[in-house]
Amino acid sequence: MKITTKFEIVLWYLLALVFSPLLLPMAIRTRKITLRLPEANGLNTGCIAFPESDDLINVTFLGESPVAGVGVDNYAQSLTAQTARHLVQQLNCSINWCAIGENGIAIKALNAQRLDTALESNPDVLVLVMGVNDVTKFKSFYDWQRQIIHLAEATNNSGIQQLLIYGVPPLAEFPALPKPLALLLGYRARIFDKITKQLAFNGEKFHFLSFRKSVEPSHFAKDGYHPSALGCDIMGEQIAVDIIKSRF
Numbered sequence: 001m002k003i004t005t006k007f008e009i010v011l012w013y014l015l016a017l018v019f020s021p022l023l024l025p026m027a028i029r030t031r032k033i034t035l036r037l038p039e040a041n042g043l044n045t046g047c048i049a050f051p052e053s054d055d056l057i058n059v060t061f062l063g064e065s066p067v068a069g070v071g072v073d074n075y076a077q078s079l080t081a082q083t084a085r086h087l088v089q090q091l092n093c094s095i096n097w098c099a100i101g102e103n104g105i106a107i108k109a110l111n112a113q114r115l116d117t118a119l120e121s122n123p124d125v126l127v128l129v130m131g132v133n134d135v136t137k138f139k140s141f142y143d144w145q146r147q148i149i150h151l152a153e154a155t156n157n158s159g160i161q162q163l164l165i166y167g168v169p170p171l172a173e174f175p176a177l178p179k180p181l182a183l184l185l186g187y188r189a190r191i192f193d194k195i196t197k198q199l200a201f202n203g204e205k206f207h208f209l210s211f212r213k214s215v216e217p218s219h220f221a222k223d224g225y226h227p228s229a230l231g232c233d234i235m236g237e238q239i240a241v242d243i244i245k246s247r248f
Contacts, residue, residue: 035223040069055093062118063129067101071226082236107147131168167193167210176224
C-alpha cells in the first residue's frame with residue numbers, strides 16, 4: 001500500500017475519532033430509520049437474443065445489493081439485465097446474463113460464499129460491484145486489498161476474459177445519508193477505490209472503473225440508498241460501454 005494511501009487512512013481514522021460523538025448517533029439513527037427493501041423477484045439469469053448474429057457473450061455480475069436487485073421489483077429491471085440489454089443494442093449479439101448477489105454482504109464473505117458460483121457460470125466477462133458494505137461496516141482497508149487480490153487471482157486462473165471491478169458508488173450523494181456522515185463515508189470510499197486502482201495488475205485482464213455518471217434523486221429507489229430501475233438503466237449503459245472498451 002502506497003505511502004499516500006497510508007497517510008489518508010491515518011487521516012480518516014483521526015477524523016472519525018474526532019467527530020465520532022456527532023457521527024455515531026447519526027449512523028445509528030440512519031440505520032434504524034432507513035427503509036429496508038427486499039431483493040428482486042424472478043430469475044437471476046436470462047438471455048437477450050439477437051437473432052441476426054450467432055455471437056454470444058456470457059456476462060456475470062457478482063456483488064452486493066445492486067446485483068441482488070434491491071431497489072427494483074424484479075431481475076429484469078436489475079443492473080445486470082439492463083447492462084445486458086445495452087450490450088445487445090451496441091454489439092448486435094446475444095447476451096447471456098447472470099446476477100450473483102447478496103444484500104448486505106462484504107467482500108470477504110462474498111469470496112468465501114459466492115465467488116465459486118460466479119466462476120462456475122463460465123462468464124466471458126465478470127463484473128464486480130462491491131464496496132458499500134465494506135465501507136459502511138468499517139471493514140479493514142488492508143483486508144479489502146487482500147480480498148481484491150484473491151478475487152483477481154482466482155479470476156486469472158479461470159477462463160474469464162475480462163474482470164471489471166467498479167469503485168464504490170458515490171456515498172456522499174446518497175439521499176438516505178445525512179450530509180456529515182455521507183461526506184466521511186464518501187472519503188472512506190475514495191480510499192477503498194484508491195487501494196483497488198493502484199494494484200499492480202490493474203489494466204491487463206483486470207480493470208478498475210469508477211461510476212462516472214452524475215447522480216440524481218430519480219436514480220434512487222424509495223429508500224434513498226439503492227438504485228431505482230432508472231438508475232440501473234443509466235448505470236447499465238455506462239457498464240456496457242466499459243465492457244466493450246475493455247474487450248476490443
